[in-house]
Amino acid sequence: MxxxxxxxxxxxxSAYDPIARLYDPWSSSVIEDISFYVEEALTAGGGxxxxxxxxxxxxxxxxxxxxxxxxxxxxxPGMLVVCEERAREAxxxxxxxxxxxxxxxxxxxxxxxxxxxxxxxxxxxxxDDERLEALGAARALLxxxxxxxxxxxxxxxxDVEETHARWxxxxxxxxxxxxxxxxxxxxxxxxxxxxxxxxxxxxWLEPARxxxxxxxxxxxxTACYGWFDRRPYAGGEDSVxxxxxxx
Numbered sequence: 001m002x003x004x005x006x007x008x009x010x011x012x013x014s015a016y017d018p019i020a021r022l023y024d025p026w027s028s029s030v031i032e033d034i035s036f037y038v039e040e041a042l043t044a045g046g047g048x049x050x051x052x053x054x055x056x057x058x059x060x061x062x063x064x065x066x067x068x069x070x071x072x073x074x075x076x077p078g079m080l081v082v083c084e085e086r087a088r089e090a091x092x093x094x095x096x097x098x099x100x101x102x103x104x105x106x107x108x109x110x111x112x113x114x115x116x117x118x119x120x121x122x123x124x125x126x127x128d129d130e131r132l133e134a135l136g137a138a139r140a141l142l143x144x145x146x147x148x149x150x151x152x153x154x155x156x157x158x159d160v161e162e163t164h165a166r167w168x169x170x171x172x173x174x175x176x177x178x179x180x181x182x183x184x185x186x187x188x189x190x191x192x193x194x195x196x197x198x199x200x201x202x203x204w205l206e207p208a209r210x211x212x213x214x215x216x217x218x219x220x221x222t223a224c225y226g227w228f229d230r231r232p233y234a235g236g237e238d239s240v241x242x243x244x245x246x247x
Contacts, residue, residue, distance in 0.1 A: 015200040016055070020078030022195040023056050026174050030119070033151065034062050036228040036240070037118055040149050041068045044114035050141055052103050052134075053121030057083035057096070064092035071097045073106045104133040111143045117150035123187075123202040128213065131205075135217035142245050148219060151228075151240040154204045155180065155187070159237065207239050219243035 016023065041049045041063045054060050054072030056079050063070055064087065074080050080098050087093040101107040103117070103125065115138045125131045138148050163178040170176045174193035181188070190199040205213075207224065214221055225240040226233040233239050 014074075014076035014079070015198045016074075016076035017078040018198045019191060019193075019196040020056070020076060020082050022174065022191065022193045022197075023079065023082070024058070025171055025195075026176075026191060026193065027058060027119075028171060030058070033118060033228045034059055036230075037116055037149070038063050038066050038068075040116065040242075041070070041114060042066060044068070044112075047112055048097070048110065049114040049116065050106065050108055050110075050112050052106060052115065052117040052138065053119065053124075054083060054098065055079045055119070057086050059116075059118050060096060061086055061090050061092060064095040065090060067095075069095045069097075071099060071108055071110065071112075073099050073101050073103075073108065075100070075102050104130060104137055106137055106141065108141050110141070111146075112141055113143055113146045115141050115146070115148050117148070120152050120202070122150055122152055123204055124200070126201070126203055131213050132217055135213060135219070139218050139245060144245065144247075147222070147242055147244045149240075149242050151238065152204065152210065153237045153239070154185075154206055156237050207233065210239070210241065214241070214243050215246075218246050220246045 037059045048069040048071050050071045050073065051060050052073050054074045060070050060072045072083065077100055080100060084098055087096045099107045103121065122134065125134055160180045164180050167175045167177045177190040179188040185204050187202045188199060189202060191197065211221055221241065221243045223242040224233040225231060226236050227238060228240060
């Protein structure tokens, strides 16, 4: 595992460190996006792909098991330790190059055909300046014709009403709480369980704003899906984006 925490903006502090051992059981029911990202990686052509926010390898390890070499970047040392352990157990450690770093300045000098940022990781960016910095950093990693693939969400009124300021058992013995600020468009998400507890703030945007930011960062949106089955986006909470480097 290579560590490049000296890069600009990277603090070496992550809200995920206290829950590195809790993360896999907490997210165990989230499987709908895995095949989508594996398929995208398999069509990327030669060379490695880059996954930003690799975490414990929930998507990276199945991708490596499919034969793809992957550079995984995450800001949590604890999550990368778990990912490395899981990769060794799966027999794919030689296909994963794990690096400690920030979404806005990933420690990657290689140029690749695909950069992914799964599981809403761009929601950790607090404002448009940070979003543009991260999108620009992803673009800088891509070869001509390369693409960025990511997913995000904006909550529905029903979701806010059902979950606001309540502790809800997400998985057996693991609870999470969502505190929504509709004016600021932020979610303060807390999780607690036998292996740790943490709180983090996520910030969401409407899809129209993501379109504008991608264009400003030098991308052309070639697909916006409403789910990982590639249905066209027609409103709703989730959006899945494929954007190519603009010629």
